[in-house]
Amino acid sequence: MAxxxxxxxxxxxxxxxxxxxxxxxxxxxVSLQRYILTRYDNNAVDQLYSSWNTNKAHCYAASExxxxxxxxxxxxxxxxxSRLVTxxxxxxxxxxxxxxxxxxxxYTGDTIVSAFDGKVRCANYDAGGYGYYIVVxxxxxxxxxxxxxxxxxxxxxxxxxxxxxxxxxxxTGRSFGSHLHFETRLLGVAIxxxxxxxxxxxxxxxxxxxxxxPEKDSKGSAANDGRHQLASNNTKGSHFYQVKRGDxxxxxxxxxxxxxxxxxxxxxxxxxxxxxxxxxxxx
Numbered sequence: 001m002a003x004x005x006x007x008x009x010x011x012x013x014x015x016x017x018x019x020x021x022x023x024x025x026x027x028x029x030v031s032l033q034r035y036i037l038t039r040y041d042n043n044a045v046d047q048l049y050s051s052w053n054t055n056k057a058h059c060y061a062a063s064e065x066x067x068x069x070x071x072x073x074x075x076x077x078x079x080x081x082s083r084l085v086t087x088x089x090x091x092x093x094x095x096x097x098x099x100x101x102x103x104x105x106x107y108t109g110d111t112i113v114s115a116f117d118g119k120v121r122c123a124n125y126d127a128g129g130y131g132y133y134i135v136v137x138x139x140x141x142x143x144x145x146x147x148x149x150x151x152x153x154x155x156x157x158x159x160x161x162x163x164x165x166x167x168x169x170x171x172t173g174r175s176f177g178s179h180l181h182f183e184t185r186l187l188g189v190a191i192x193x194x195x196x197x198x199x200x201x202x203x204x205x206x207x208x209x210x211x212x213x214p215e216k217d218s219k220g221s222a223a224n225d226g227r228h229q230l231a232s233n234n235t236k237g238s239h240f241y242q243v244k245r246g247d248x249x250x251x252x253x254x255x256x257x258x259x260x261x262x263x264x265x266x267x268x269x270x271x272x273x274x275x276x277x278x279x280x281x282x283x
Contacts, residue, residue, distance in 0.1 A: 054156040060188030077163035101183035106169035131173025147181035
C-alpha cells in the first residue's frame with residue numbers, strides 16, 4: 001500500500017509538473033533562437049574572412065564571395081556629421097574610371113568616427129590614392145575605408161566601437177580638396193554606400209541590407225551599386241527611388257504619388273533643388 005501511495009504521488013507530481021516543463025521548453029526554445037540569431041549577427045565576420053592583412057587595403061582577389069549575405073546595419077554611427085555628398089559612387093567620365101565610394105565634404109581636422117563596432121585592419125599611407133587611410137573590419141561582415149585623412153587616431157589591430165574617433169579629415173593622397181572618401185565593401189566587393197547610409201538625413205537606410213554576389217547573381221551588380229531597386233530589408237517604413245536622367249522633383253513627386261513638400265523634407269531639398277542622375281531619394 002505504501003509503495004502504491006508513493007507511485008500515485010509520483011504520478012500526480014509528474015502530471016502537475018508537465019505544464020511547467022512545456023513552458024520551460026518553450027522558453028528555452030525562444031532563448032535558443034535568440035541566441036542563434038545573436039551569434040549569427042555578431043559572428044558574421046567569422047563566417048566570411050579567413051585572412052588578416054595589415055598592409056594592403058585590397059587583399060581578397062582569391063577569396064570566395066558568398067551568393068548573398070545579410071548585413072546588419074543596426075548599432076551604426078555616421079562617420080561624419082557632414083551631410084554634403086560631393087561625389088557619388090559609379091563611373092566618372094572625367095577620370096575614366098569607377099569611383100568606388102562616396103566623397104563627403106569635411107574640413108582638415110574634422111573628426112571621423114568608426115561606422116560600426118569592429119577592428120582596425122589597416123592604418124596606412126597611399127601617396128597615389130587614399131593618402132592617409134584606415135580600413136575597419138566590422139562585426140557585421142562589412143569593411144569600411146576612410147581615405148584622404150590628415151591623421152590616424154588608431155593603429156592596426158585596435159578594437160573600436162561605433163562612433164569612436166579613428167582619424168581626422170584631410171586632403172592627402174590623390175585628392176583635390178579636403179574631404180572624406182568613404183567606402184563600404186564585403187570581401188573586397190564595393191557596395192554603393194548610399195544604399196546603406198543616408199548622409200543628408202544622418203541615418204542608415206534600413207536595419208538590414210542584403211548583398212548579392214555580382215559574379216553569381218545577374219541582379220547582384222545592380223543591387224549592390226544601386227542602378228536598380230534596392231535589395232534591402234527595410235523595416236523603417238521608407239522607400240527609395242533612383243533618379244533617372246531628365247527627372248525633376250515635380251516629375252518624381254507625380255510618379256511616386258507623394259507631395260512635393262514631403263519629398264523635399266525627406267531629402268533635405270528645396271523646390272528649386274536640381275537632381276543628379278542616379279541620385280537616391282527617400283520617400
